[in-house]
Amino acid sequence: MKFFIINSFRFIVYIAYFAIIAVQTLGFYVRRADFNDQIWRPLTNSNLTESGVTATSIIFGLVSGWFAATIICGLLVTLLDIRDDINDRLPNARAK
Numbered sequence: 001m002k003f004f005i006i007n008s009f010r011f012i013v014y015i016a017y018f019a020i021i022a023v024q025t026l027g028f029y030v031r032r033a034d035f036n037d038q039i040w041r042p043l044t045n046s047n048l049t050e051s052g053v054t055a056t057s058i059i060f061g062l063v064s065g066w067f068a069a070t071i072i073c074g075l076l077v078t079l080l081d082i083r084d085d086i087n088d089r090l091p092n093a094r095a096k
Contacts, residue, residue: 017052017073025058032057039087 028035035057036048048056 001063002032010077013073013076013080016076017069019060020069020072021065024068025061028061029054035060 032053036053039060040046040048040053040056
């Protein structure tokens with residue numbers, strides 16, 4: 001039972017990894033006009049065409065979503081491993 005519970009938590013984290021990337025990309029796509037005004041123009045001092053804004057906002061959303069998902073899900077998996085190790089050693093500590 002413990003194996004099933006731990007692996008189901010990890011499965012949820014793996015689903016969350018791609019969900020975070022998708023939500024971040026969708027957010028940048030929806031607000032692509034703001035991306036052009038607030039991020040691209042101050043960096044490069046130029047405007048993008050409509051297709052350019054769409055492409056760069058999707059790419060920027062994918063990269064930032066990948067970074068955020070890696071940090072968030074990595075911390076979750078690390079905490080699950082720490083909790084699992086503590087639960088494995090707890091019966092040994094109670095026996096002493």
